[in-house]
Amino acid sequence: MAGGTVERLRSLVVSNSGLKPLLKAIGNARCQAWDLIHGADTCGDVPLATLDFQSHNKAAGLEYQSHHPKIIRAGLAALEIRPExxxxxxFGCGKGRVLLVASEFPFRRIVGLEFAPSLxxxxxxxxxxxxxxxxxxxAIEVITVDATEYELTPEPQVLYFYSPFARSVLDQIMQNIEDSLQRSPRELLVLFSGVLKMRDHAFGSCAQYELLQRGRYFDIYRHRSS
Ligand SMILES: C[S@@+](CC[C@H](N)C(=O)[O-])C[C@H]1O[C@@H](n2cnc3c(N)ncnc32)[C@H](O)[C@@H]1O
Structure with missing residues (x-):
């Protein structure tokens, strides 16, 4: 379905909440079609409580869901960097749709961190x-790890977050980033997606980060030490 049609439907939904299920069904159909064409299994919302694994951060983790590939691609293109x-x-790669879309860009490496083993x-x-x-x-790898326990390697990085966890977990990761940059100063960008309030309370509230762009779906930040 053309993007313009979806946008028109979306604005209709704002004025008529009864259409919400219809829009959700259209979104699901588009997602299934993408998976079918690309030989992937990335659709669906998966609440973490339905998955059989243990982690002290499980309750602070948000369910698996992903943006449509077009939205992810637009976010990556907006970075305006040399991906190589x-x-x-x-951070919290779920079923890995973002890794697949990111592989269209010539990044040096692509890494997905996910604590739910089945995802x-x-x-x-x-x-x-x-x-x-x-x-x-x-050069793509998926690591089964709690994102708070992952040690960043000393190389220029783009860190991607799509509503993965509560602020308490993000705080630990932000501290890890600071420690890593202290040890190895380098260029570091953050592509963050979530509702505006979440963005404002995350990197948006942190003086070490400069907001480069705010879009409908994504904020792009640069660490000021970069
Ligand atoms: C909203 S989904 C985003 C998935 C993926 N980034 C995407 O955009 O397609 C959030 C993901 O973060 C994962 N997650 C939540 N807390 C985590 C943690 N502490 N460590 C690693 N992964 C975590 C969840 O299991 C889920 O797959």
């Missing part, structure tokens, strides 16, 4: 089965 100079890291396994399967056009990065 950067490693891309998705990480699905992401790994997707990397193998993906039939994407023009992959420009094939």
């Amino acid at each position: 100079n950067f490693t891309f890291i998705d 990480a396994e699905t992401a790994r399967r997707n990397l193998k089965s993906y039939r994407g056009r023009g992959q420009k990065c094939t």
